[in-house]
Amino acid sequence: MKSAIKAVKSPTKLHWFFITVLILGIFFRFYNLDGQVYWHDEALTSSRIAGYTKKEIRSAVFTGEIIRVQDLQKYQNSSPEKNFWDTIKVLATDANEHPPLYYGLLRLWANIFGFSITAIRCFSVIISLLIFPCLYWLCWELFRSELIGWMAIAIASLSPYFVIYAREAREYSLWTVLTLLVSILLLRAIRYTRNDAKPQENLKNWGGYAIALTLGFYTFPLSGIMAIGQGLYLIIIEKFRWTRSVLFYITALIFSLLAFSPWLTVMIINSSKGTSWTAFPLPFSIWLKLWAMHFSHGFIFIADEFGFNTLVNYSTLPLLLLLIFSAFYFLCRHTPRQIWLFILILTLTLPLFLVLPDLILGGQRSTSSRYLVPMYLGIQIAIAYLLATPTHKPRLQKSITLLILTLGLISCLFYVNSETSWNKVVSFHNPKIVQAIAQSKNPLLITVSFGINSGNILALSHALDPNLNLLLINNSGDRFDWEIIPDLPSEFSDLYFLNTSDRFLQTLESEYNLETKLIYHDNHLWLWKST
Structure with a gap:
């Protein structure tokens, strides 16, 4: 890191441009933090x-x-x-x-x-602010170029993807930082080992890698797949020979797995079903559409409630795909194998691990962009290299840079001033539920604990009137919600039923001589109202 810091000279006009972009990115990460759906x-x-x-x-x-x-x-x-x-x-x-x-x-x-x-x-x-120095450091380890580091920071600063997940109360900012840190320390450890570093230097560098990898495991389990990709990278650049670097890598990996084994044991014994939804099948057309969103959301997010159906998104997607392909082609043509292979494996390992089961077994494992942090990092580093490396088309490079940053700026402005966004998933339309219920003077909201309801009612508690009355029914056992018929008080002006089954409503209508109508629904939420 010291050598990377020394590479930064006195600020120039270009530096000030990048610093301005960085300040904007930081502003968008902090602005209006409580203004969006807490999902x-x-x-x-x-x-x-x-x-x-x-x-x-x-x-x-x-x-x-x-x-x-x-x-x-x-x-x-x-x-x-x-x-x-x-x-x-x-x-x-x-x-x-x-x-x-x-x-x-x-x-x-x-x-x-x-x-x-x-x-x-x-x-x-x-935590997300640590992404910037780590990204610069990784680019320095790869390219020894100050300009490429600053370009990568600029792209990440206004990337809708990184802004969105920086503002979410989830572990993905920390995982991004640790993904970068693990990558940096691996490259550094390999370099020192190849240069016949002293034993204490090897111990320090590979020990640092092992500790960072352990922290990655304790942040997000998919770090294990990233580690496998890094092992594959090392084996290839060592030409499938048993070298000191391979030995040190295996030792570091074993140390990390042993350190993670207490929680790994917990995962095996308790076997949570929290990710079972990823195996549910999706129509292939929807699956493709979500993957198109993956490529778009790294650079642009100006979308309707379905996340992609806008002219801007459709018109920019081919250009973005062309840019990504060109960036990797340029990278592979103009850098040594150990550089382009590292970025390629960083980009592709997790998508392949998630896509192949989707295509073979069915499911939607790869449709959640939050699982694809390394892919976004790899893509943006490749594009930073394309745009910051001197070529015979400097005007085109400047134009593309300004276009990407402008799209990111507009997207971030759109996002931080909206009340919801595509990453809110099952809670995307919570504001509409809140708005509908607010029309009544003395309503009662009724729901059951099945599925997403128990989590989403907690999310709604941050937006609904604190004095709103709720009737919550537990059906987490063997009984279904239609078998539990509650006593419905008569003092409320309107009854609202959130995510209850048709049979439950029919039973209530028969029992209490009610009539209900559907006033809102999407893929996850159904709100009925008594009439």
Whole structure:
């Protein structure tokens, strides 16, 4: 890192341009943090760091008795009865696919700064700022070029993808930083080993790699796939020979796996079903459309409620695909194999690991862009190299640079001023649910604990009127929701039914002589109202 820092000279006009872009990117990460939907998964983040299991929440609030929205906020905030170790226990029992590093750190942060939406999201934002120096350092390790490092920072600063996940109360900012750090330390360790470094230097560099990889495991399990890709890279550049670098890599990997084994054991024993949705099949046309969104969202996000159906997105996609292809072609033509191969493996390892099961077995493992952090990093580094390397077409390079940054700027302006976005998934339309219920003077909202409802009602508790009455029914056992017929009070002006089955509604209509109409629905939410 010292050599990378020394490479930065006195600021020039170009430096000031990049610094301005960086400042804009930082501004977009902090601006209006509480203005967007606090969605299902973020609400679960709050309940986990607060130390409450799903079972505790369901048994306390899904009782068939009337409570108020403000009563749900207990499970989104700190409590004297819960401590740091309760957070770890919740993760181990409820969500062990999410290792404890991010959530443990967030719990400590929230103990100091509070559990508000702004405070919780601010933790991710601050972590995301470390992406910039790490990205510069990685580009320096690869290219020994200050300009390429600054170009990569500029692209990432205004990338809608990195801005969106920087502002979310999830572990993806930390995972991005650790992905960069692991990559840097691997390249550095290989370089020192090849240069016949002293034993203590090798120990320091490969030890640093092992520690960073361990932290990656404890942040997101897909770090293991990234490590396999790095091992493949090392074997190829060592020409399939047993070298010191290969020995050190295997030793570091074994150390990291042993260090991660306590949580790996927890994952195996408790076997969470939190990612079972990824195996649900999708129509191939939708799958392709989501992959088109992957390539677009790295550079542009100006979309309708379906996330892609706008003229801007359709018109820019071919140009972006051409740019990505050109960047990798240029990279492979003009850099040594150990450079282009590293970036190619960084980009492709996780997508291939997720895409192949989708195509062979069916499912949607690869459709979640939050699982593809290394791919986005690889693409943007390749494009930074294309745009910052002197060629005989400097005007074209400048034009493309300005176009990419302009699209990113417009996208970020659009995103930070919107109340929802494509990454809110099952909670994307929560604002419409809130708006519909707000039309009534004295409503009662009724839902059951099935599926996404228990998490989404926590998310809605951040937006609904705190005094709104709720009737929450627990159907997490063997009984289905239509077998549990609640007593419906008569003092409410309107009854709203969120994500309840048709049979449940039919039973209520028959039992209470009600008539209901569907007033809103999408792929995840159905809101009915009594008439």
